[in-house]
Amino acid sequence: MALELVVLIKVVPDGKEVFVDPVNFTLNRSMATNVLNPADENALEAALKIKDEHDARITVMTMAPPFAEPFLLECMSRGADQAVLISDRAVAGSDTYPTSLTVAAAIKHLGKVDIVFAGEKTSDSSTGHVGPGVAEFLEAELSSYSRSCKYEDGFVIAERELEEGVEVVKIPTPAVVTVITDSNVPRRATLRRKLDAQKQGIIVWSLQEIGLPADWVGLRSSPTVVKKMLPFPAIERKSKVIEVDKIDEFVKELVETGIIKQGGN
């Protein structure tokens, strides 16, 4: 029987185009274009690598408004077999708790699952909650911050990149693997698969279809409250070009600006 792999993705505003409003301290996303969350590209690639080695089927999944459709098609164009969009007005305003709950319910609705992949975190909120949250609701094992993983006879063997070093874990399936950004090189979409993806289209599920009551999700079922946003104080940067052969001038400059102190007698 084919391995069932699920990849969770999120469409986020391009981080390079988001800035903090200097007056209200709110995030201004109005100028930003949407992109696939960077770590999710690596999560998809990690799943595709498993599929390269094993008989597997990949389902890409996101919970989002309909604007996420082209991104799901893009994932299919890179090699995913199908895509599910969980789209329901009731989920609007959900924080990571009801989001994990909803996504876990959708995965259960899909049927048997062996490995769920997710990015380590999203670039717009950086909580890193949803992958572990889904593991909790699925009662599945978790390997977070993974830089690579493989599948062997009912187990996932993953390398976790931690501050103190690399930890290799072996966990039984069903398992959730969250993948760190830039841990692999995402493959490119092909014309053939793009055509197939357009033809195939995506699957859209409402809460009703995955059997979740509307009052379990949304803003009112979200415990997180963002009380205030504070910007980092701006760091003023300076630059000065000093020619290579003027080392004395360079040292003098460093001393005068207080970057280094004159020592000794």
Add this chain to the structure above:
Amino acid sequence: MSEFDAIVVGGGPAGTSAAMRLAANKLNVLLVEKADPPGSKNVSGGVLWGNSLAGVMPDWEKTAPLERFVKSKGVGFLTKDSSIDINFRSSKFSETKTGYTVLRTKFDQFLNKKAKDSGATVVTGVTVDKLAFEGNKVIGVEQDGDVITSDSVILAEGANPRVAIDSGIRPPLKDQDVAIGVKEVIKLPEKTINDRFNLREKEGFAGEYVLGFLEGGVEAGGFLYTNKDSISLGAVISMKHLRENNKTYSFDIIEQFKNHPSIAPLLEDGKVDEYSAHMVQEGGLASIPKLYGNGYMIAGDAAGFSFSNGLILQGMNYAIASGIAAADTIVEAKAGSGISEQSLSKYEEKLMNSFVLKDMHTFKGIGDITWGSLVHQKMPNVLEKVMLGLLMEDGEPKKHMNQIVKEALKSSGLKSSKLLLEGYRMYRRM
């Protein structure tokens, strides 16, 4: 049985026009564009001249994202200290009788959406590798090892025709056939632009300049076009000169242009929003490859259809007209004897009967005139000396104009007999 009646490679003006025309004739067409979003890899200045787009979109002037229509057209010679400009503005330049400045990222996205709306399958963000052949017949395109089959292919891939070259249906570009275009888009408030260029709402300025002050005698032309709330400005630099002067950098030339005393005030307080560089087709008639074969046609910049005579710089109208002609050729072939080299030869006939190849023939050899030290160095310097002689008041006794001209020519080393000859050649070819 092929998957498509036609595949169009490239989602610029040529490709989208072809796709719209094919889809309007109920053909099953695939349009493939490498950029995502479409237009984001384009460096065109750009002014869309003429009314070609009406062929696929009668209401284009109301629906397309256009910046300003050209009310004022400038041609200028710049020397280090001076500029000698002709600025022609006319109320006879009504909106349909001239050109519109466009920002290609917006404009091309609109064209691709229109192609999709008209029924074409549009795929973006993927680059076709080459044509797929069976014998000498094109049976589709190849991408990453897959063949997508089609009865016919239109290559509208732009100024850098990789697919055509890699498929062996056109020779690689030669230095003399291309120039390097560098461009910046500089943000300025709409009102500031109106004030600086003496324009009203919707009215625009398009200027071409000879940059006669570049170090090492590098030959380059400059352009400056007004958009709604930005200025597109850039330089087109001879590839040959760039190669010969290895201390010359394209980014340096655009800086010199921007800092010129008569250009800098126009850009003051502007913020650079985009910068880009790309090849520009400059080869004229001599560089045009074989335009069709068994199952394929080449349109737009990929076919070398761009026009420049020093006064105007055009490409998009040629692209659109050739894209439409290619599409019509397929429609007619399908309705008649089918796709073959013979039936697609009608494409060239159509172009010969339209401004596309007529202009190329009329202005063949213009490149010898527009590129060369006469236009790029001698003329600007002679003109500057003449104007200074006529207009500068230095307390010395005044001279007759013929004396001023004679002295200016002498100091530039240009013989008046040679000037007459070159002037006559230029007059004839332009």
